[in-house]
Amino acid sequence: MFFSLKWKAIVLVLVILVTLTGFLVFLNSYQLQNLARQQQQQSFEKINKEINGLLIQSYHYNLQMMDVIPLLRTESYTTENYMAVMLEENWPILQLNWNIENAALYNSEGKLIWHTHEPPQEQSQESSQEQPAPSIAISLGPDWHIDCDTSCLQVISSPILDREGDTYHLILDILMADMLIDFSRIANTNFGIITPGQSIGKEYAGHIERWNYDIKQITNPDLSLKIINDLQTQYKLEDALNKNLQLQYEEKTYDVSLTTLEKSNNGNFFIIIKDSSNSAELMNAARGFQVVVALSGITLSCVLILTFLWQPIQRLHRQAELLPKLTTGDFSEALEQLKKNRSKHWLKDEIDTLNSTEEEVCLQLTAMQEEISEQTNHLHSMAMYDSLTDLANRRSFMQYINDAFNRPNLPDNPFSLLFIDLDNFKRINDSMGHNAGDELLKIVAKRLRACVRNTDVIARLGGDEFCIILNDSHSKDGPKIVAEHILQSLRDPIKLGKAEPIISASIGLVTAPADGGTSEELLQNADLAMYRAKALGRNKYQEFDHHMTARAIENMALENDLRKAINEQEFELYYQPQIDFSQNCIVGFEALIRWRHPSKGLLFPDTFIGLLEETGLIVPLGHWIIDNACQTLRQWLDTGVKPVRLAINLSPRQLHNEELSDQISRSLHLHNLPANLLELEITESMLMQDIQFTHKQLRNLQQLGITIAIDDFGTGHSSLSYLKELPLDILKIDRSFIRDIIEDNNDQQIVNAIIAMAHQLNLKVVAEGIETIAHQSMLIQQGCDYGQGYLYSRPVPADNALELIKFDADKAMDSMALN
Numbered sequence: 050m051f052f053s054l055k056w057k058a059i060v061l062v063l064v065i066l067v068t069l070t071g072f073l074v075f076l077n078s079y080q081l082q083n084l085a086r087q088q089q090q091q092s093f094e095k096i097n098k099e100i101n102g103l104l105i106q107s108y109h110y111n112l113q114m115m116d117v118i119p120l121l122r123t124e125s126y127t128t129e130n131y132m133a134v135m136l137e138e139n140w141p142i143l144q145l146n147w148n149i150e151n152a153a154l155y156n157s158e159g160k161l162i163w164h165t166h167e168p169p170q171e172q173s174q175e176s177s178q179e180q181p182a183p184s185i186a187i188s189l190g191p192d193w194h195i196d197c198d199t200s201c202l203q204v205i206s207s208p209i210l211d212r213e214g215d216t217y218h219l220i221l222d223i224l225m226a227d228m229l230i231d232f233s234r235i236a237n238t239n240f241g242i243i244t245p246g247q248s249i250g251k252e253y254a255g256h257i258e259r260w261n262y263d264i265k266q267i268t269n270p271d272l273s274l275k276i277i278n279d280l281q282t283q284y285k286l287e288d289a290l291n292k293n294l295q296l297q298y299e300e301k302t303y304d305v306s307l308t309t310l311e312k313s314n315n316g317n318f319f320i321i322i323k324d325s326s327n328s329a330e331l332m333n334a335a336r337g338f339q340v341v342v343a344l345s346g347i348t349l350s351c352v353l354i355l356t357f358l359w360q361p362i363q364r365l366h367r368q369a370e371l372l373p374k375l376t377t378g379d380f381s382e383a384l385e386q387l388k389k390n391r392s393k394h395w396l397k398d399e400i401d402t403l404n405s406t407e408e409e410v411c412l413q414l415t416a417m418q419e420e421i422s423e424q425t426n427h428l429h430s431m432a433m434y435d436s437l438t439d440l441a442n443r444r445s446f447m448q449y450i451n452d453a454f455n456r457p458n459l460p461d462n463p464f465s466l467l468f469i470d471l472d473n474f475k476r477i478n479d480s481m482g483h484n485a486g487d488e489l490l491k492i493v494a495k496r497l498r499a500c501v502r503n504t505d506v507i508a509r510l511g512g513d514e515f516c517i518i519l520n521d522s523h524s525k526d527g528p529k530i531v532a533e534h535i536l537q538s539l540r541d542p543i544k545l546g547k548a549e550p551i552i553s554a555s556i557g558l559v560t561a562p563a564d565g566g567t568s569e570e571l572l573q574n575a576d577l578a579m580y581r582a583k584a585l586g587r588n589k590y591q592e593f594d595h596h597m598t599a600r601a602i603e604n605m606a607l608e609n610d611l612r613k614a615i616n617e618q619e620f621e622l623y624y625q626p627q628i629d630f631s632q633n634c635i636v637g638f639e640a641l642i643r644w645r646h647p648s649k650g651l652l653f654p655d656t657f658i659g660l661l662e663e664t665g666l667i668v669p670l671g672h673w674i675i676d677n678a679c680q681t682l683r684q685w686l687d688t689g690v691k692p693v694r695l696a697i698n699l700s701p702r703q704l705h706n707e708e709l710s711d712q713i714s715r716s717l718h719l720h721n722l723p724a725n726l727l728e729l730e731i732t733e734s735m736l737m738q739d740i741q742f743t744h745k746q747l748r749n750l751q752q753l754g755i756t757i758a759i760d761d762f763g764t765g766h767s768s769l770s771y772l773k774e775l776p777l778d779i780l781k782i783d784r785s786f787i788r789d790i791i792e793d794n795n796d797q798q799i800v801n802a803i804i805a806m807a808h809q810l811n812l813k814v815v816a817e818g819i820e821t822i823a824h825q826s827m828l829i830q831q832g833c834d835y836g837q838g839y840l841y842s843r844p845v846p847a848d849n850a851l852e853l854i855k856f857d858a859d860k861a862m863d864s865m866a867l868n
C-alpha cells in the first residue's frame with residue numbers, strides 16, 4: 050500500500066502536536082481546576098471564618114447588650130428581686146429587638162431567679178416550672194457556644210452587675226436562623242447545620258436518611274434539601290467531610306462543603322452550598338479556549354511544517370517519479386528532470402546529494418547504454434554480416450531466404466537463388482597467401498554487387514562460397530542472364546599486387562518454391578547444382594534438376610559403402626608394368642586401386658576416387674595403399690625376381706598431409722625396402738596448390754631417396770619455372786596426347802616438345818596409354834624413355850604382375866640366349 054511521505058510527515062507532525070498540545074491542555078486545565086478548587090476551598094474557609102466571625106460578633110454585640118440590661122428602665126427599683134422584675138418587664142422588647150429566643154438569670158449562688166417561658170439551654174432537661182429553680186456553676190467570665198438540640202441557638206452566658214453592685218449571671222439563647230439567612234444573602238451562598246440522630250419532636254428542616262443526620266437550619270430549603278439529598282446518595286458522610294465536592298443539579302454546578310461547627314456539640318456540621326455554575330462555565334470556557342488555541346496552534350504548526358517541507362517533499366516526489374524511467378532506459382528525460390530538480394539556493398541538503406548522485410548514475414547509464422548499443426550493433430553486424438566483404442553472412446542469409454519464403458505472393462512470383470563457388474580459389478589462396486585471398490574475395494563481392502539489383506540479397510556463406518537471392522522482378526530467363534553476367538564479370542583479370550590471376554566460378558541455380566520448399570532444401574539443391582557445374586568442367590552455371598538429388602543420395606550411399614569397404618578391406622591393388630624402351634624390359638609397375646564391391650563387382654577408381662578425396666577417406670586408404678604396395682614388392686623381391694620400381698598415385702590430401710613422409714619411411718622400414726624402388730605420382734594441378742608446402746614435402750620425400758613423377762602432364766596449368774625448381778625425376782605424358790599421336794600432328798608436336806623439355810630439365814619421360822606398336826614406335830622415335838599401356842599389359846593383380854616380371858626376365862634370358 051502506498052502512503053506518501055507527505056502524508057506520513059503530516060500524520061507524524063499531527064500526532065506529535067496533538068499529543069504535546071493535549072498534554073499541555075490537560076496540564077493547564079488540571080492546574081486551572083486545582084486553582085479553582087483552591088479558590089473554592091479558600092472561599093469556603095473564608096465563609097467559615099466569616100460565619101464564626103459573625104457568631105463572635107454576635108456574641109460581643111450581645112455581651113454589650115447584656116451590660117446595658119441592668120440599666121433598663123423599671124418601676125420597681127426597690128424590689129428585692131428587681132433584676133428579675135426588670136427582665137420580665139422588658140422581655141418582649143428584648144426578644145423583639147435583639148432576636149433572643151430564651152433568657153435565664155442566675156444569682157451569684159447560681160440559683161435561677163428568672164427565665165423566659167422556655168427554659169434556657171443551660172438548664173437541664175429535668176428542670177421545669179414545677180421543679181425548684183435550678184442552680185448552675187457560675188463561670189468566671191462570659192462565654193458562648195452553639196446548641197442545636199432543638200433549633201440551633203447561640204447560647205451566650207455572661208456575669209452582669211445590677212445597680213447595687215450585686216452579681217448575676219445572664220444566659221441568652223440567640224436564634225441562628227436569621228443570622229444564617231442574612232449571611233446567605235450577603236454571601237450569595239446557602240448554609241445549613243446538620244446534627245446527628247433523629248430529633249423526634251424537635252424542630253428540624255429535614256432528615257438525611259443515609260447519614261442518619263437532621264438538618265437543623267438551612268437556607269433556600271427547596272434547592273438545598275435536594276442538593277443535600279443528592280450528596281448523601283453519592284457520598285458517605287466521612288467521605289464528604291471537610292472536602293470540597295461538586296454536584297450537578299438541574300444543569301447547574303454546586304460546590305458543597307461539610308465543616309465541623311465550632312463551639313458546638315460533637316457531630317454537628319456546617320453545610321455550605323454554593324452555586325458555582327458561573328465558575329464552572331468559566332472553567333469550561335477556559336478549557337474550550339485552550340482547545341481552540343491548541344487546535345489553532347496545531348493547524349498553524351502543520352501549515353508551517355508543511356510549508357517548510359513542501360518543497361523538499363515535492364522534489365523527493367519528482368525524484369521518486371523519475372526513478373522508474375531509469376528502469377525503462379529513458380535516461381535523457383530522467384537527466385532533464387534531474388537538472389530541473391536541482392535546488393536553486395546555495396544551501397544544499399541530502400536531496401541535492403541524492404539528485405546529483407542520480408544525475409551521475411544517469412550519465413554513467415547513458416554512457417553504458419551507448420556502449421551497449423554500439424556493442425550490440427557491432428555484435429549484430431558480426432552476427433549478421435560477413436566482416437571481410439560486408440555482405441550478409443550465412444545466418445542472416447537464411448533469414449532472408451525464410452522471409453522470401455514467407456512472401457504472400459510466392460507461388461505466383463517465385464524467386465531464384467544462385468550458389469556461387471570460386472574455382473580453384475584454394476590454389477590462389479595457398480599460392481599467393483591469405484591476404485591476397487581475402488583481397489580477392491572482397492573484389493569478387495564488389496563484382497557480384499555490380500551484377501545484381503539493389504533489391505537482390507548477396508551473402509558470403511563462408512570460404513569462397515557466395516549466394517544471391519534474385520528477387521521477384523526478374524524475367525523467366527533473368528536468373529540465367531544474371532549467372533552469365535556474373536561468370537563474365539569474374540573472368541576479368543583481378544589485380545592482386547603484381548599478379549593478375551584469372552578466376553572463374555561454378556554457379557548452381559535454383560528457383561523457389563519449385564526447387565525446394567524450405568530454405569535448407571533450397572540451399573542444399575543450389576549446392577548440388579553448383580557441384581554439378583564443377584563436375585561439368587567449372588566456369589559455368591547449372592540449373593538444378595531433381596536427378597541431382599538422386600545422385601547425391603547415391604553418393605551418400607556410396608560414401609557409406611566406402612567407409613564399410615575400408616573396414617572390411619574390400620580394396621585391392623592392381624599393377625600395370627612400365628617398360629624401359631632402351632632395354633625393352635619391365636622396369637617398374639604402377640599400383641592402381643580397385644574396389645571389389647560385394648554386389649557391384651570390381652569397381653574402377655573413377656567411380657569412387659573423387660568421393661574418397663572429397664570425404665577425406667583417401668588419407669587412411671592412401672596409407673593402406675602405400676603399405677600394401679610395399680608389402681607386395683617385398684613379397685616379389687623375396688621370390689628372387691629382379692628389383693622393380695613401384696609407382697603409387699598420391700591424392701592432393703595425401704600430398705598435403707604432414708605425416709606422409711613419416712608414414713612412407715615406416716612402411717619402407719617395415720618391409721625392408723630401399724627408397725629408390727618407390728615412385729610417387731602427383732598430378733600437375735596438385736603441384737600448384739600451396740606451392741611452398743608442396744616444395745618442402747617433395748624435397749623431404751626425394752631426400753629419402755623416393756622418385757617423384759608428375760602424372761597426367763599436359764592437362765593442367767603448371768608453370769615451367771616451378772617445374773625447374775621442384776625436386777622432380779619423372780614426367781608422365783597424359784594418355785590423351787598418346788591416343789591420337791599417330792593421326793594428330795598437334796599431339797605429335799606437343800609430345801615431342803614435352804619430351805624435349807623434360808630432358809632439358811633432366812627428367813625422364815613416361816608415356817601413358819600406349820596401346821599399339823605404332824604408338825610405341827612413335828614414342829621411341831621421339832626419345833621417350835619409358836612406356837606404359839595396354840600394349841604391354843592391363844593393370845593386373847599382384848600375383849599376375851609377379852608372373853609378368855618373371856616372364857620378362859625369361860624373355861630377356863631367351864633373347865640373351867639367342868644373341
Ligand SMILES: Nc1nc2c(ncn2[C@@H]2O[C@@H]3COP(=O)(O)O[C@H]4[C@@H](O)[C@H](n5cnc6c(=O)[nH]c(N)nc65)O[C@@H]4COP(=O)(O)O[C@H]3[C@H]2O)c(=O)[nH]1
Binds near residue numbers: 653700760784820839
Ligand atoms: N585407355 C587406356 N587406359 C590405360 C592404358 N594404360 C593404362 N591405362 C589406364 O590409365 C590409368 C593410369 O593411371 P593414372 O593416370 O594415374 O590415373 C589413375 C589415378 O589418377 C587414379 N588412381 C588409380 N589408383 C589410384 C590410387 O591408388 N591412388 C590414387 N590417389 N589415385 C589412383 O585413378 C586413375 C584411373 O585409374 P585406372 O582406372 O586404373 O586407369 C589407369 C590405367 O588403367 C591404355 O593403354 N589405354
